[in-house]
Amino acid sequence: MREKKIPPLVNDEEVSHLLDIPSPRLEDAYHKGIIKKYQKKGMNAIQFRKGLGPVEAGTMVIKGEEIEVIRGFPKIRRILMLHPALEKHFPDKVAVEEKMNGYNVRIALVDSEIVAFTRGGYVCPYTSRKAREILDLDDFFQDYPQMVICGEMVGTLNPYVSHYYPEVGKLGFRIFDLREKLTNVALPIMAKREILADYNLEPVKLLGVFPVKKAPQRILEIVKELGEHDREGVVMKDPQMQLDPLKYTSSQAQAAELEYALSFPFDLARAFLFSRIIREGFQSHETAESKDARRERALRMGESILYPMLETISKVENGELAAEDLLIEVENKEQADEFIRYLRDLKVMATLAEIKEGKAVIRRVHQSTNDRINNYLDGGLY
Amino acid sequence: MREKKIPPLVNDEEVSHLLDIPSPRLEDAYHKGIIKKYQKKGMNAIQFRKGLGPVEAGTMVIKGEEIEVIRGFPKIRRILMLHPALEKHFPDKVAVEEKMNGYNVRIALVDSEIVAFTRGGYVCPYTSRKAREILDLDDFFQDYPQMVICGEMVGTLNPYVSHYYPEVGKLGFRIFDLREKLTNVALPIMAKREILADYNLEPVKLLGVFPVKKAPQRILEIVKELGEHDREGVVMKDPQMQLDPLKYTSSQAQAAELEYALSFPFDLARAFLFSRIIREGFQSHETAESKDARRERALRMGESILYPMLETISKVENGELAAEDLLIEVENKEQADEFIRYLRDLKVMATLAEIKEGKAVIRRVHQSTNDRINNYLDGGLY
Secondary structure (H helix, E strand, O other): OOOOOOOOOOOOHHHHHHHOOOHHHHHHHHHOOOEEEEEEOOEEEEEEOOOEOOEOOOOEEEEOOOEEEEOOOOOOEEEOOHHHHHHHHOOOEEEEEEEOOOEEEEEEEEOOEEEEEEOOOOEOHHHHHHHHHHOOOHHHHHHOOOEEEEEEEEEOOOOOOOEOOOOOOOOEEEEEEEEEOOOOOEOOHHHHHHHHHHOOOOEOOEEEEEEOOOHHHHHHHHHHHHHHOOOOEEEEEOOOOOOOOEEEEOHHHHHHHHHHHHHOHHHHHHHHHHHHHHHHHHHHHHHOOOHHHHHHHHHHHHHHHHHHHHHHHHHHHOOOOOEEEEEEEOOOHHHHHHHHHHHHHOOOOEEEEEEEOOEEEEEEEOHHHHHHHHHHHOOOEO | OOOOOOOOOOOOHHHHHHHOOOHHHHHHHHHOOOEEEEEEOOEEEEEEOOOEOOEOOOOEEEEOOOEEEEOOOOOOEEEOOHHHHHHHHOOOEEEEEEEOOOEEEEEEEEOOEEEEEEOOOOEOHHHHHHHHHHOOOHHHHHHOOOEEEEEEEEOOOOOOOOOOOOOOOOOEEEEEEEEEOOOOOEOOHHHHHHHHHHOOOOEOOEEEEEEOOOHHHHHHHHHHHHHHOOOOEEEEEOOOOOOOOEEEEOHHHHHHHHHHHHHOHHHHHHHHHHHHHHHHHHHHHHHOOOHHHHHHHHHHHHHHHHHHHHHHHHHHHOOOOOEEEEEEEOOOHHHHHHHHHHHHHOOOOEEEEEEEOOEEEEEEEOHHHHHHHHHHHOOOEO
16 A cells, blocks of 8 residues: 655644644554545645544644644533433533534634534535624634634524524524634533623523432423424533533434434434434333323334335335435525535535525435335345 | 364365365365354264355254265345235246244254254254154154255244244244255255155145235235234245245234344344334335324334333343343253253353243343443443
8 A cells, every 4th residue: 555645734743732642643543544634725734534532523733824723523422311310420500501403513713714614624615604694703703713613503404404493494503612722621601601692692592500400300301392392402511511511312303313314214224223212212211101102102213214214115116316405505506516516525425406596406315225225116135 | 373273074075076165165164264163962064154155054064974964044035025026036826835933943864863953053952852852753754864854943932932823832843845955955835745744744834826926915915914913924935946935024023023122222123123124114115005004003113112122121220130031841950051051152141040840941141231221221321
C-alpha cells in the first residue's frame, strides 16, 4: 500500500499541543482513517471521523488566520430505566430540556465567517446558508467569538430529518448548548438561557428542573405527554453542566423510527430494529402499564413494523421506486446541485427529481430495498 | 501457529475419491476449520462444519469396517411469495408435506449400529438412545443398509425444540426423506411413503399434490389452517425429488420464534428479528388481507415482541435467572450428565437443575440477557 502523505495539520506541533495528543499518535490515527484531511470551500482542515482519546468524533481542526478547534458534539448516552439511573447519575437536581427531532448542528465563527457543521463535522452548504438566513448571529459572535452554538435544525424543509413542529413549520433552529471552542465546556443551563434571551436566540424548551428523587416520575409524565403530541423526548442535564447529559424518548418516537426503517427494510431495518424494541421493553416495564396500555403499545410496535413494509412492497410492485424525497428550499438549480454533490461526498446517492416553487425535491433511492423486493416478488428464494 | 496434524481420513485417497474432492482441497479445508476431526464414542470420523463444494455442512465421513459417508441434510431455501416462486421453481406438480417444529435428525447404520446425527453431524446421545427406543428400525436397515432416514424429532420432551403436537405428545419421530448414504439422492415422495408404510414407520403428513398453477392458493389456505392450530408450515417438493424442496411458514410460527427470541433479547433477538419480520411482510402482502386481518397480524407481531421481553425483565428483577429449561427423559443421572457434556462440546452452557420422575431438567442460562437486564435495571447507561 502506498503511504499517504500526511497533511501538515496532523503533525503540527500547535495542534498536538491544543488537543493534548502527541503528534505520532495523530499520525497513526491519520493512517488508520480516524482523522481525514478536509478541504472544501477554501477551508483547510482535518476532521475526526472517529473519537480519539478525549477528542470527540466530528471535531474539526481548521487552519485559518490561526488554528481553530471546533470540538465534536459529545455523544449523549441513553437510559432505559429513569429510576434508578437518574439518581445514580445526578447528585441533586435534574434540568429537563426537550429533545427535538431534527439534526444536530454546530455553528461557529471561523475566520470571521459563520459556518455550520453537521454532527460529523461536515460543512453542509444548505445548513450554512439557512443558518445565516434564519438566525441573526452577528451580535452574538461579536461578543462571544470563542463560543460554539449547538442546536437542532428542525422542521419539514430539512433534508435530513423532516418532522413537523407547529411552532416551527418549515425550518427552525433551537439551541441546546453554548460550548467553548477548544475545551467543549458548556455553559450552565440558566447562564445559557440568559445569554440566548439577550441575543433573541431561541433555546429548546426547558421543561423543568426537578429534585432527582422526583425526576423519574415527572419525566415519565412529560415524555408521555410529548409522545401524545408526536414529539421525541427529553435530554436530562446537570443544571451546572458538569456531568454528561442523558436522553430518554417516547414510545411514539420509537414507533416513528421503526416506521422509517421498515419503509426501507433491506437498507435500514437491521440497524434500527433491535435497539428501538429494547427501549420499548424497558419503558413498558418501568411505567407498569395497564394491560390495555401494554396491548396498545404492542399494537403500535407491530403496526409501525408491518405497515410501512407493506406500503413499500406495494409501491415496488407497482413499478415505483423505494426512495425518500428530501425537500430543501433553493433559489436556483446550482444550490440544489451543490447539495447533491455534498451528499455524494458523504456516499449518499441522491438525484434531483424536480425544482418547483423554490423547493428542490432530492430523491434518495434505497437500492437494496428495491432490488430485493423486486427479486422476491419475482419468485426469488430467500 | 502450530501446524495441526492432519487426521488420516482427510488425506485418505478413498475419501477424496468418494467425495470427488481432491486431497489437497480437503487438507486446506481442514486447516480452515471447514472440516474437523470427530472422535466420540469410539467413532473415528471427520465432520464437515461448513459446506465444501457439493458436500453439505453436517456431512460425516466415518471410518469403520469400511468408509461410510453420511451426507449432510441439504439446506431448504425459503420463499417469501408463493406466487410466482412456485411456478418458477416447479415445472408441473408440487407435493406439499407438513414442516414440523422439532429438530432435524438423520438416522443411519454405521458398523451395524443405529446412530442418530443432528443437523450439524453430531451424534447426540439422547437422540440416539430415544431413536432406538421409539423406532423399530431393524427390519428397515436389514433391507436398506445404504439408506439414511431423515426426519424431525418432535414433541415436548425434546431438548432442542419443545413443541406440543396432540398426535405426538412427549416425543415422536416423523420421517420426511429417505436418502442414499453417499449420494444424498432422495426417493420420490410416493416410493418413500410406500416403503415407510411397509415398515410401519411414520412419515410427515402429505397435505396434497397440486398442479403448480393451483398450488399457491391451496398452500396459502393450508398454511393459514396450520397456523391456526399452532403448526409451523410446509415443505414443497417435486414429487420425483429431482428438484430442491422449498419451505414456507405460518404467521404463528414467525410469532412463536419472535417470542422465543425476545425472551432472551440480548442473546437471541438480533439474529432472529429481521428475517421473521420480513416473512410477515411478504405473507401479509401476498394474502391481500383485510384491514382487520392486517391489524391482527400487526398486533400478533407486536405482542410476540413486547410481552416475552417484559416477562423476562420482571423475572430478572425478581432475582430469577433468564434461562431455558430443557426437559429430557432419563433413567439415571449418568444419562443427564452425558447429555450436558455433549451440550458443552457444542459450546452450549447448561447445568442439571433437577431429576424428578424420570425427567431431567437441564438449565440453559442466557448470560448476556441476565447481565444486561440487571445492568439496566440498576441504572446502567445504554
